[in-house]
Amino acid sequence: MKPVRLTTLRLEKSADIMRLREVGMAIATKLGFATFERTRTVTAMIEMGRNAIEHGQRGRATFTLAEVQGRTAVQFTVLDQGRGIPEDVLERKRGTGQGLGLGLRGAERISYSFDIESGSEGTRIEAVFRPSSMLPLTDSLVSEVTEVISTLDDADPTAALTEQNRELLEALAERDLLMQELHHRVGNNLTLIGALIRMTASQSDSAETKQALTELETRVSSLAKAHELMQQAAKEGTVPAGKLLEDVAQNTERAFNTSGRQVRITVNCPPLELDGRVAVDIGLIVGELITNAYKHAFKGRSNGDITVTLSEPDDGGLYLTVADDGVGLAADAERPERSNSLGWRLIRTLVFQHDGTLTVENENGMTVRIHLAPAE
Incomplete structure (x- = not known):
C-alpha cells in the first residue's frame, strides 16, 4: 500500500509544539508503540519541531503512514523556511554523525531512518519511526488513525478554529504576494513597451509613422506612471495628483520637444489624493490633451506654453483645465469635442x-474644461 498523508501542522509558536505532541502521541498509541518507544518517538518529533521554530523561523510538520518491512511506521517530515544548516555542519554529520545539535542527533538515533536536505531556501528533515508491533498498513488502520486525529479537533474546537484562521491569513498573505508580483511585472512590461515604441519611432523614416508612434508612447507612459504611483500609494489606496500630472507633463515634453520647438508645460495642482481608477483616467486625459496641443496649437512657432490645472471645488468632483497659448481653432475647423479622432473619442469616453x-473655449489659444462628478 502506498504511503498515506494524515495531517500537516504549522510550526510557528510554542502552542504548535503542544499540538504536535498531542497528534504524535495519538498516532503512536494507535499504531501500538510501546510506552517507552512512544515517549522517545514523540520526544524526537518535538525536538525536530522546535528546531524548525527556533532556527527556521517557521515551518510545517507532516505525519504520513508508510509500510516498512511489513509493518506500519510513521514518516515524520519537517520543512522550514530558514537559512539552512551550514554545509560544514552537514559534512560533519555525514562523516561522523556528530555535526548536528543534540536534539537532532537524538532524533536521528531514535529513528529507523533519518534524512536531511538543507539549503538557502530552508531545510527538510524526514525521519521514519517504526514500532515493535507488527501492524500492517491497511485502509481500515488508516481510517482509525484519521478518526483519532479528528477526535482531537472535536475535543478542542478552539485549536481547530485557530488553525483555520491561520490558514486563511496565510492564504491572504500568499495572495498579496502574488498581486505584488503581478503589479511589478505589469509595470515592467509597460515600461518595456514604451521603450520599444520609442526605439521604433526613432528608426522610422516616415514623419507620419513617427508621430503616431510618439503619440502611442505618450499614452503608454501615462498608464505606466499612473500604475507606478498607485503601487507606491497601495497602502493608502490613493495617488498624489500633483505628482501624477508632473510626471505626465515631463514624459510628454521629452517625447515631443525638439531643438526646433520648445513647449513649456506648467502644472497647477493643490495637494490632492486621487482614487486609483480616477488617477489612471485623468492621466490618460491630460496626456491626450497635451498631445493634441503639441500637434495643432503651435504650427509655425518654435515655442509655446501649456497649463494644466486640477482643483477640487466645494460641490465635490474635480475640475480639470488644459489650456494653451497657441493659434486656436480656425473658423471652419471641426469642433474637437465632436471629432472622430482616436484621441478625442478616448477623452469623451473617459469623461462620460x-x-x-x-x-x-477658443480664445487666446484653446482651453479645454472638464468637470468630473463626485464619486458615489
Missing part, C-alpha cells in the same frame, strides 16, 4: 464614465 462634462 465619470458622469462628467466637457467644454472647449
Whole structure:
C-alpha cells in the first residue's frame, strides 16, 4: 500500500509544539508503540519541531503512514523556511554523525531512518519511526488513525478554529504576494513597451509613422506612471495628483520637444489624493490633451506654453483645465469635442464614465474644461 498523508501542522509558536505532541502521541498509541518507544518517538518529533521554530523561523510538520518491512511506521517530515544548516555542519554529520545539535542527533538515533536536505531556501528533515508491533498498513488502520486525529479537533474546537484562521491569513498573505508580483511585472512590461515604441519611432523614416508612434508612447507612459504611483500609494489606496500630472507633463515634453520647438508645460495642482481608477483616467486625459496641443496649437512657432490645472471645488468632483497659448481653432475647423479622432473619442469616453462634462473655449489659444462628478 502506498504511503498515506494524515495531517500537516504549522510550526510557528510554542502552542504548535503542544499540538504536535498531542497528534504524535495519538498516532503512536494507535499504531501500538510501546510506552517507552512512544515517549522517545514523540520526544524526537518535538525536538525536530522546535528546531524548525527556533532556527527556521517557521515551518510545517507532516505525519504520513508508510509500510516498512511489513509493518506500519510513521514518516515524520519537517520543512522550514530558514537559512539552512551550514554545509560544514552537514559534512560533519555525514562523516561522523556528530555535526548536528543534540536534539537532532537524538532524533536521528531514535529513528529507523533519518534524512536531511538543507539549503538557502530552508531545510527538510524526514525521519521514519517504526514500532515493535507488527501492524500492517491497511485502509481500515488508516481510517482509525484519521478518526483519532479528528477526535482531537472535536475535543478542542478552539485549536481547530485557530488553525483555520491561520490558514486563511496565510492564504491572504500568499495572495498579496502574488498581486505584488503581478503589479511589478505589469509595470515592467509597460515600461518595456514604451521603450520599444520609442526605439521604433526613432528608426522610422516616415514623419507620419513617427508621430503616431510618439503619440502611442505618450499614452503608454501615462498608464505606466499612473500604475507606478498607485503601487507606491497601495497602502493608502490613493495617488498624489500633483505628482501624477508632473510626471505626465515631463514624459510628454521629452517625447515631443525638439531643438526646433520648445513647449513649456506648467502644472497647477493643490495637494490632492486621487482614487486609483480616477488617477489612471485623468492621466490618460491630460496626456491626450497635451498631445493634441503639441500637434495643432503651435504650427509655425518654435515655442509655446501649456497649463494644466486640477482643483477640487466645494460641490465635490474635480475640475480639470488644459489650456494653451497657441493659434486656436480656425473658423471652419471641426469642433474637437465632436471629432472622430482616436484621441478625442478616448477623452469623451473617459469623461462620460465619470458622469462628467466637457467644454472647449477658443480664445487666446484653446482651453479645454472638464468637470468630473463626485464619486458615489
